[in-house]
Structures are given as structure tokens and as C-alpha cells.
Amino acid sequence: MNSFSLRLIVFFLGVVVFAFCFAAESRIFAQEDTYIQELRGHCEGFIKENNFTQLFDYLDSLAQDHVKPEYIFYQKYYSVKGKSLYLDYLEMNEDWAQFYEQLHVFDNQIIETAEIYVNTYPLNGQVIDLQYLLWRAYLREEGQETTEIAFGKLVDMVIFYTQENNDIAKFKEIVELISREKSGDFLAQMFAEYRDYLENEDTDPSLISQFAGIADSYLDDGNSEVASLIYNQYVEIICKRFSVQDAYLKLKIIADKFRHYGFFSAKDPGLAELIYEKIKGLIGNESLKEEDVLARGYNFECEGNYAKADEEYRAFAENFKENRFLPEIYTRLGIINLYYLGNQEQSLNYFKTVAEKYPDSFYESFCLYRIGLILQWKKEFESADEFYARIKNDDPQIKQLAEKRRDEIKNNLEIAQESLYPLELLYKQNKSPSIILTLKSIPARCLINQQVEWIASAQDYSVGTVQPFFAYQWFGDTGTNTDIGSVTKFTASYASSGPKLVFFSAGNAAGEEVVCGELWVYDIGVISPAQGQIFKVNELVLFEAGLLPLSPEDGIFQWSWKVFLEGEEILSSHARTFNFSFDKQGKYTVEIELKVEDSRISKTIAFEVIE
Amino acid sequence: MKKGFMGIAIFIFCLSLSGCGKGEAKLKEEKHKDVYLRTLENGHYELIVKEKPFVIKGICYAPVPIGKSHLFNFTCDPNKPWMVDGKLMNEMGVNTVRLYQPGDELAACKEMIEDLYKNYGIYTVMGHSLGFWEYHVNELAKKIKEIDPNHPVSLGNGETVGMEFAADICPDVDLLGCIVYRGKVFGSFFKEVKRKFDKPVMITEFGCDAYNAFAQKEDQLNQAKFLKSQWLDLEKHLANGEGLGNCVGGIIFEWNDEWWKTSDCDRDSWLVHDTEASWGVGAYAFDAQAGKNMNEEWFGVVAFSPELENNLNKRMPRKAYYELRELWNKDFWKQDEESSAEKKGN
Structure with a gap:
């Protein structure tokens, strides 16, 4: 046999040996996959069926010795996951006896096992899951320091993992799990740290929009609390990573999602106000648009922050001198100053501004009547009568009230109690500092003939739970409900549009207090x-x-x-x-x-x- | 809250301890007595029972079966519900029950008190509504001490209403017992007591119902959350705690649901677990939107089932029971684990 033939034989032998070894290794690799796949399949199947007894029996039956580390890892992973899910299952089914019997035993086992693997195993999705389960165990066991440390580590892991994989999926998964815990504080912490990461110039901008996407999905699902927590951070990122114009537009869109509109509950008016403040800082007062100022003012008004609402509306009147909403704004300023801020003279000025500058506006009659009432109360009868006389027939209800007042003036009578009494109570000296009244309508804005609920409460904060007796009275425009009695709520509807003012008083032998509530009713106005x-x-x-x-x-x-x-x-x-x-x-x-x-x-x- | 105890009703009761020796109870350290109140050097107060500080971990007890009303004399119940409840209470860590009145059969009541103490180590706070006699509180306190000088006498009150007057006219009262429903925590209550009536205080009723008047369904989670929060807040004001140290413990309202409470005149309603609420406290925020949210028939940490077990309504401990057990009998789960381990070993 010549040397060439020998070399050829050796070559082919080498190929055969190589092929054999490769095949053997492939088989081993396939076997590893099969083992883990089977284990996963069994475990996930038991979990899906809530068959925890079988899950634990199955895991106990698996070999522990002479087994590859990654197999042990998955066994332990499912042991920890199973125990945690079993506790959740017992809690969900309110099987308290069993829950509390297993609670500390399982938590100790979870902690012991998870601590080993989160500190030694290379980071992957399962290790993050273990860290999450570890945190939950510490949370249940109420170890404050250990809980905080575990959570901090969880956040670090999730952010690092997101960064390495450029994929927000795991982050989203963990957020969803934590949100189910209703752990708002922890979520807030997580989002704050994630924000730090996203604010970094090197971070892929697509992760920022994905972050907002998570918020939107929670909002769409009706979970405005979690959405609000995300947006609280997102607005900070916007201001740092986007141009002024882009940031302004994005901020407006978010504020609009959370602010008060009056027709339905606001999702998070506090967040909306935070954003308005940011917008103001971003573009300056002079660049604010009418809708920004109006939205902010109304937000304050609905929150009962009348001083701030007054400020915003005055700024609007100052900066938008030709605006079509000015009659409404001056009317609101009149109402706020008269009934909430105790500023009778200022309110008179605002109502007079509507009467003089916008004589044909929708609010003219409303304002004329208020001017007349204030003047009559101040005993300036002649002036009062002049303003009452100017009220047109377009609002029959106000016209009728004005005629009553004119009769009183003509016949030297006092203003009827139901009209005067609320004002007297609002402006009386020596108000009780400990009696707090609240009054609101649900909704705050409605359509004509829509059912509205007026809800009031009275509490004396000086006496704790054993509240004194209160007798309640209602005054003002109570719509279709004219016989209310001593109750703290009633429903009504309104057949005409415009602002409606209702007063609620609570009194006993010690005295009486009153509070004003406003409702704005809207109708269809057909122009053509x-x-x-x-x-x-x-x-x-x-x-x-x-x-x-x-x-x-x-x-x-x-x-x-x-x-x-x-x-x-x-x-x-x-x-x-x-x-x-x-x-x-x-x-x-x-x-x-x-x-x-x-x-x-x-x-x-x-x-x-x-x- | 028991009917007839709304508002500012005042009543007196004694801390009654079976098997205790004789002696006068005064607000001083008196080592020869079994039960007394002690003022510590830091001005905090402690209740001492058999020479050891004793924190009242109590529960209002009136095991009226489903279908009966407050007129049912449970001390005469041949099924002895207190033997079943006592065991559960003991596991929970309860050391005191409060009875609103002894009933007509004093011997039966005494037997129940003795059973609870001897079998489960549970003491009893015995009360009675004064009604007309509220104007003679101090005289009654003195009279009680003449009859029984061994135990402190407490003035029971709704909140702190009228306490500044009571401080002047009731010097012979040793401690204050107040009914307080202020939500998750007691707020300024302990400060008010300190200011108005500077003596030890025990909260003789506090708690949370297990019915969510807004969601219109049972809500064990919030009940448990509130009770836990209330107890942890109370604990701060025990002797040597971070608070004022004027609290000697509290009594939760109540052990079991009472199905008669919505209408004590309507027999049919005693068989129904009514969900009506007759009063409201905004501080119970989880269902404050309902307005009236204190569902009187749902205050139990243990629910009663119409199903009978040994001729008694089956007891169904709620989550609150277990949460309180975690607080009052911290190592119970270890005992449970040890006994399970023993059983496995066997």
C-alpha cells in the first residue's frame, strides 16, 4: 500500500470518528433539551390544573444525584414557583386554614432555595422569576429590610436583562406580576429606576415608546393606577429626551388622558396638574394655549382648589382678551369668588364684566341675577332692581326668581329665606373650624335631562367617630327634585342648560354651616x-x-x-x-x-x- | 357595636379574673395584689396580672346562634359554645373576652367564665350598661370596690365624648374603656385621652366588618387588613412603645357574626345574613362610597355557618382570625409544624 493510500485511509477514518463523536454529542444535547422540555411540560401542566400535590410529588420523584446542574436548577425553579403559586391559589380561594398552615413553612423553603440560585446561577429569565418569588416571600414574611433589598435586586436584574436583550418583554411581565400584588410603592420604585435607565442618551429610543405603550395598555384595561405610575416617570423622560415642541405635544396628550372633564370621573387629576406645571416650565406662560389654561383651571376647580382655579382663570382673562370662552370664565370667577373664596366685591366685578361686556352671551341672565341678589343683600335696592329688570325672558327660571326679588324690593320685604340663607351662612362670622362639609354632583357636568346625583357629607372632626346629630337642608337649584328633606344625597335632572348652584347645610344646637356645589348642564345648540x-x-x-x-x-x-x-x-x-x-x-x-x-x-x- | 351603646352611653365594668386573690386595686404598684395598674417611671401605664405585664388581647363575645336574638342566654346553652370557641380563641392568642352583661342566670355565667379561664387561660371583662345610673358613675365605682376591692374598675365610654368632665367627677375610676371606630388607625385618640382623662385606657371595642357595602359582597381581605393595622397602631401606645404608653390593650368587636342585629324584632330576619348598614364611617375607605358602610351583622372574625357541627353553627374563621393569630400567637405555626412533624414521625 503506497503512502497516499495510507493517508487516504487515515483521512476517512478520521472523518468517521469525527462524525461519530458529533452525532454522539448531538444526541446528548437533544437529550438535555428533552429532559428540560419534559420537566417543563409536566410542571406547567400541573400548575395549569392547580394540581400542586402532584407537582410536588413529581418533583420529589426526580433524581437529585449525578444529575446535571441545569436539571437541578429547573427542578428547584419549579419547586419554588410551585410553592409560591400554591400559596397564591390558597389565598385566592380563601382557604385560610391551609394557607396559614403552609405560609411560613413554604416561605422559608422558597427563601432558602431561591437565595442560592439567584446568587450563583447566570442571569436568565428564570433567575429573574426566582428573584421575584423571593421578594414576594420576604414581603409575606414582612421583613422590611430583606424585602427592600430583594426588590432592589429584582429591579437591577430586570433592567440589566432588558438592556442586554434590548427587549422590554421581561420588564413588562414583571410589572404585570407586581401590579397584581397592588404594590403601588414597589411599582413606583421600579418605574423610577427604569426611568433613570431610559433617560440615558445611549438607550434605544424605541424602549421609551414601548414604556409608554405599557402605560397605554394599562389605561385601556381600566387600570389607571398603574398607567399613572408609569406616566409619572415617562413625563420626566420626555422632558429630557425630546425637543421642546415634541415634549409639549406628548405632555398634552397625557394630561388629556387624566384630567377632569366633568362628564365622567377623572383618572388622575394630580398627574394632570403635575404635567400642566411641566408644560408651563417647558414653554413658558406666554406660549400656553387657551385649552392648556382652561384645562388646568377646570382641573383645579374640580379638585376644590378654588384659589388656584381663580389664578388660572384670571390668567386666561388677561392673556386671551378676545376669547369666545371669556363670558364663561368671568361667570366662573364670579361664582368662585362669591361662594368659595368669600370675596363678594370681587365677584360683583366679575358678574358685571359679563353683563357689560358680553350682554348677549348665554351667561348674561345668570350674572345679572347674581348682581341683583348681592346688591339687594347689601340693601342697595334701587341698583338691584335695575339689574333684575334687565333680565330677558330667555331663561324663564331666572326671570321668575328676578321677579320675586323685584316684588320684595317694591314691597319692602326681606329676601326670601331660601335665597338669602345660604349667603348668610357662607358669610357669617365665627364659622366652626372643625365641621367640614362636602358637596359634589356626579357627574360635575351633564346633559339636559340626565340623572345627576348630589352627594353631601357633614363631619365634626373634633369628636371622632361618635358624630353629633345633624339636620340637613338643601337650597338652590335642585332641578326636578323639589322635596328633598333631611338627607345627604338625592338625584335629579335638569331641563335647562347652564350653571346650577345647590347649597347643602348641616346644623344642630351648636350651629349651622353651609357649602355650595355647582353643576354645569349642557344642551345641543343647533347653529344650522x-x-x-x-x-x-x-x-x-x-x-x-x-x-x-x-x-x-x-x-x-x-x-x-x-x-x-x-x-x-x-x-x-x-x-x-x-x-x-x-x-x-x-x-x-x-x-x-x-x-x-x-x-x-x-x-x-x-x-x-x-x- | 352593640345596640343600645350608640352615641355617648356610659357604663362601668370590672376586669374579672377567676382565681385571683383579694386586695385593693389602686393606680400604684402594689406588689401584694394579683391585678393592678402600674405607672412606670416614664409615665407609661401597665396592667399587671400575677406580677407580669398583661396586654389585653381581647374579643367581644356573644355567640348567639343563627335564628336567635340578643335575648338568647348563651351562658345556658347546653352545647357550651365557649368550649369550642375557647379553643379557637386560645390558638388565636386571645387572652380576654368581653361580655356585655352577665344575663339572668348568674351561676351559668360564672361557670362559663370559670371554664374559659381554667381550660384556655382566658380572662373576662364583665360589663353592664348603666342607663339612668350614668349620673352616679363615681358612686358606683366606689360601691363596686367595696364589694370587690381586688380588681380595677373601668369607665366605659363612646369615644372621648365627655371625658374632660368625667376626669373631674370620677376620681375613683381606675381606667378608661372606649369604643373607637376611626378606620385603619386610631389617629389622635390616645393623645385626646391623655389630655382629657389621664389614666390608662383600653379600647373596649374596635374592629372592621367583613362586608363591603360598596361592592356588595363579603370582603375578608379588607377586614383583615384593617384589624391588623388597628392592632399595630394600638401596640405603639402600649407601655414602653413608641407612643404615649397609656394603652393597656384592646378588645376587638367581635368574635362572631350576629345575624339578628338588623332587626331585633323581626324573627325571620334572624335567619338571614342581612347586608344592611345602619351607620357609616368614612374612614373605612374601602366601602365608604356606599355612605352607610358599617354592616352590623358582619363584624365577626369568625363567620357562622347554618350548617351544624356538634349542634352548634359551624365556626368558619375568616382571614382576620389568622392575621390576628400571626400577631397574638406568633409561634403558632411552629407548634403546628412540630406537631405535623411528630405525626409524620409516628
Whole structure:
């Protein structure tokens, strides 16, 4: 055999040996995967069925000796996970006897096992899970220091893992688990540390938008608490990582999600206010838009922070001198100053501003009446009568009240108790410092004929739980409910739009206090077409509606138009305003529906198209 | 809260300890007595029982079965519910029960008190509503001491209402017992007591109901949370704690649900676990939105089941029971583990 043949044989032998070794190693690798896969499959199956006894028996049956470390790791992982989930299961099913019997035993075992692996095993998703389960065990065992240390380590692990994998999935998973614990403080801590990481210029910007995406998903699921915690951090990141203009736009969008609108509960007005403050710092007072100032002012007003609301509304009046919302703002300033800030003279000025500068506005009658009432109370009868006389017939209820007041002046009578008494109580000397009254309507803004609930409370904070007896009275515009009695809540609806003021008093032998509540009622105001208006065939018809009175919160309303000709629907639209021309003559009707949250009202207008 | 004890009703009761020796109870250290109140050097107060500091870990006790009313004399119940409850209480760490009144059968009541003490080491606080006699509180306190000089006499009161007057006219009262429902914590209560009536205080009723009036369903989690928070707050004001040291313990309202409380005149309603609430406390925030949120039939740390066990309504301890056990009998789970280990070994 020549040397070449020998070398060839050796070569082929080498290939065969190599192939054999490779195959053997592949088989071993496949066996490892199979073992872990099988173990996972069994364990996850038992967990899914809440079959914890079988899970523990299965794990106990597995070999512990002469087994690869990664197999042991997974056994221990499922042992820890199983025990923690079993405690959760018992808690969820309120099996307290069993829960408390196992609690400390299992927690000690979880802690003992997890501590080993989180400190020795290379970081992966399962190690993070173990750290999470370890934290929960410490939390249940109420070791404050150990809990804090464990949580800090969990956060570090999650952030590092996110960074290394450039993937937020694990972060999201852990957030979801912690949010189920309703551990707001821990979540806040986690988000704050994650923010530090995202603020870093080197961090991928896509992680920032993913972070906001997590917040949005919680908001969509109705969990505004967690969303709010995330956004609290996100707004800080926006200010650092985006241009002023981009940051401003993003901040507005978030503030709008959380602020008061009045028609439904605000999600987190405190967060909204924090954002308004940031916007102000970002772009300066001069650059604030009308909707920013109005939103902030209304936010303060709904929160009962009337001094701040007053400040915002005055700033609005100062900076937007030609704005269409000024009649409303001055009316609000009048109400706030008269009924909340105890500033009668200032309120008079605001009401007079509406009466003099905006004589045909929606609020004219309301303001004229208040001017008259204040002047009559001050015994300036002649002036009072002049203002009452100016009230037009457009608001029959106010007109009727004004006529009563004029009769009183004419006949030298005192103002009727139900109208004067709330003012006297609001302005009396020696108010009780310990009696706190609250009054609100739910919602704070509504549509006409919508059911509203007025809820009040009275508490004397000086006497603890054994509260003194109170007799309650209601004054003011209580809508359809005119016979209320000594109760702390009632429901009503209102057939006319505009501001409605209600007063709640609570009194006993020691004295009486009063509080004012306001409700703003809205109707559909159809600008075009007018009732009975006539158009020509093919003439462009403007369809436009709005709220009456005006409201800056356009975005939350849904409009719906349906146009009928002889009972047949021929056109529909969801715009607030649009144009259309009709090629057929006839008598048309249009139904306009306004919807906000679950409330809706509608109006029908008839018009004609002729040749 | 028991009917008839709303508002500012005042009553007197004694701390009654079976098997204790004779002696006068005064607010001083008197080593020859079994039960007395002691003022420490730092001005804190302690209740001493058999020469050891004693913190009252109590529970109001009235095991009225489902279908009966407050007129049912449970001390005469041949099924002896206190023997079943006593065991559970003992495991929970209860060392005191409060009875609102002895009932007509004094011998039966005495037997129950003796059973609780001898079998489970549980003491009894015995009370009685004064009604008209509230104007003679100090005279009654003196009279009680003439009859029984061995035990401290306490003035029971709703909150701290009227305490500044009581301080002047009731010098012979040794300690104050107050009913306090202020939510998760007691707020300024201990400070108010210190200011108005500077003597030791025990809270003779505090607690949380297990019904969420807003969600309209049972809510064991919040009940447990509130009771735990209340106890931890109270603990701060025990002797040598971080607070004022004027508290000698507290008595939770109450051991079991009482199904008669919504209407003591309507027999049919005694068979129903009514969810009506007759009063409200905003500080119980989890269901304050309901307005009236104190569901009187749901204050038990133990629920009663219509199912019978040994002729008694089956006792169903709530989460609150176990949370309190964690606080009052910290090592119970170890005893449990040891006994399980022993059983396994056997």
C-alpha cells in the first residue's frame, strides 16, 4: 500500500470518528433539551390544573444525584414557583386554614432555595422569576429590610436583562406580576429606576415608546393606577429626551388622558396638574394655549382648589382678551369668588364684566341675577332692581326668581329665606373650624335631562367617630327634585342648560354651616339649519351643531346626524359640522344626537328644500 | 357595636379574673395584689396580672346562634359554645373576652367564665350598661370596690365624648374603656385621652366588618387588613412603645357574626345574613362610597355557618382570625409544624 493510500485511509477514518463523536454529542444535547422540555411540560401542566400535590410529588420523584446542574436548577425553579403559586391559589380561594398552615413553612423553603440560585446561577429569565418569588416571600414574611433589598435586586436584574436583550418583554411581565400584588410603592420604585435607565442618551429610543405603550395598555384595561405610575416617570423622560415642541405635544396628550372633564370621573387629576406645571416650565406662560389654561383651571376647580382655579382663570382673562370662552370664565370667577373664596366685591366685578361686556352671551341672565341678589343683600335696592329688570325672558327660571326679588324690593320685604340663607351662612362670622362639609354632583357636568346625583357629607372632626346629630337642608337649584328633606344625597335632572348652584347645610344646637356645589348642564345648540329654514334644490346646506353653552372639550363628544325625507333616511354623518346639497325638494327632518360616555341627548329640526 | 351603646352611653365594668386573690386595686404598684395598674417611671401605664405585664388581647363575645336574638342566654346553652370557641380563641392568642352583661342566670355565667379561664387561660371583662345610673358613675365605682376591692374598675365610654368632665367627677375610676371606630388607625385618640382623662385606657371595642357595602359582597381581605393595622397602631401606645404608653390593650368587636342585629324584632330576619348598614364611617375607605358602610351583622372574625357541627353553627374563621393569630400567637405555626412533624414521625 503506497503512502497516499495510507493517508487516504487515515483521512476517512478520521472523518468517521469525527462524525461519530458529533452525532454522539448531538444526541446528548437533544437529550438535555428533552429532559428540560419534559420537566417543563409536566410542571406547567400541573400548575395549569392547580394540581400542586402532584407537582410536588413529581418533583420529589426526580433524581437529585449525578444529575446535571441545569436539571437541578429547573427542578428547584419549579419547586419554588410551585410553592409560591400554591400559596397564591390558597389565598385566592380563601382557604385560610391551609394557607396559614403552609405560609411560613413554604416561605422559608422558597427563601432558602431561591437565595442560592439567584446568587450563583447566570442571569436568565428564570433567575429573574426566582428573584421575584423571593421578594414576594420576604414581603409575606414582612421583613422590611430583606424585602427592600430583594426588590432592589429584582429591579437591577430586570433592567440589566432588558438592556442586554434590548427587549422590554421581561420588564413588562414583571410589572404585570407586581401590579397584581397592588404594590403601588414597589411599582413606583421600579418605574423610577427604569426611568433613570431610559433617560440615558445611549438607550434605544424605541424602549421609551414601548414604556409608554405599557402605560397605554394599562389605561385601556381600566387600570389607571398603574398607567399613572408609569406616566409619572415617562413625563420626566420626555422632558429630557425630546425637543421642546415634541415634549409639549406628548405632555398634552397625557394630561388629556387624566384630567377632569366633568362628564365622567377623572383618572388622575394630580398627574394632570403635575404635567400642566411641566408644560408651563417647558414653554413658558406666554406660549400656553387657551385649552392648556382652561384645562388646568377646570382641573383645579374640580379638585376644590378654588384659589388656584381663580389664578388660572384670571390668567386666561388677561392673556386671551378676545376669547369666545371669556363670558364663561368671568361667570366662573364670579361664582368662585362669591361662594368659595368669600370675596363678594370681587365677584360683583366679575358678574358685571359679563353683563357689560358680553350682554348677549348665554351667561348674561345668570350674572345679572347674581348682581341683583348681592346688591339687594347689601340693601342697595334701587341698583338691584335695575339689574333684575334687565333680565330677558330667555331663561324663564331666572326671570321668575328676578321677579320675586323685584316684588320684595317694591314691597319692602326681606329676601326670601331660601335665597338669602345660604349667603348668610357662607358669610357669617365665627364659622366652626372643625365641621367640614362636602358637596359634589356626579357627574360635575351633564346633559339636559340626565340623572345627576348630589352627594353631601357633614363631619365634626373634633369628636371622632361618635358624630353629633345633624339636620340637613338643601337650597338652590335642585332641578326636578323639589322635596328633598333631611338627607345627604338625592338625584335629579335638569331641563335647562347652564350653571346650577345647590347649597347643602348641616346644623344642630351648636350651629349651622353651609357649602355650595355647582353643576354645569349642557344642551345641543343647533347653529344650522334653523327650524323651518328653506333651501333651494342643490343649494349647499350647512349642518353645524355645538354645545350650549360652549365647551372647550370637543374631543370627548360624539355627534351623529341623520337626515330623513318622508321617513326615509337618506344621509348620516358623525362630524360636528358638514355640508350637503339636496337634489330633491321636500320636507326634511334631521336628527342630531350628542353622546358623551353613556349619556346621550337628541334634537330634531325640520327644514324644507324647494325648486 | 352593640345596640343600645350608640352615641355617648356610659357604663362601668370590672376586669374579672377567676382565681385571683383579694386586695385593693389602686393606680400604684402594689406588689401584694394579683391585678393592678402600674405607672412606670416614664409615665407609661401597665396592667399587671400575677406580677407580669398583661396586654389585653381581647374579643367581644356573644355567640348567639343563627335564628336567635340578643335575648338568647348563651351562658345556658347546653352545647357550651365557649368550649369550642375557647379553643379557637386560645390558638388565636386571645387572652380576654368581653361580655356585655352577665344575663339572668348568674351561676351559668360564672361557670362559663370559670371554664374559659381554667381550660384556655382566658380572662373576662364583665360589663353592664348603666342607663339612668350614668349620673352616679363615681358612686358606683366606689360601691363596686367595696364589694370587690381586688380588681380595677373601668369607665366605659363612646369615644372621648365627655371625658374632660368625667376626669373631674370620677376620681375613683381606675381606667378608661372606649369604643373607637376611626378606620385603619386610631389617629389622635390616645393623645385626646391623655389630655382629657389621664389614666390608662383600653379600647373596649374596635374592629372592621367583613362586608363591603360598596361592592356588595363579603370582603375578608379588607377586614383583615384593617384589624391588623388597628392592632399595630394600638401596640405603639402600649407601655414602653413608641407612643404615649397609656394603652393597656384592646378588645376587638367581635368574635362572631350576629345575624339578628338588623332587626331585633323581626324573627325571620334572624335567619338571614342581612347586608344592611345602619351607620357609616368614612374612614373605612374601602366601602365608604356606599355612605352607610358599617354592616352590623358582619363584624365577626369568625363567620357562622347554618350548617351544624356538634349542634352548634359551624365556626368558619375568616382571614382576620389568622392575621390576628400571626400577631397574638406568633409561634403558632411552629407548634403546628412540630406537631405535623411528630405525626409524620409516628
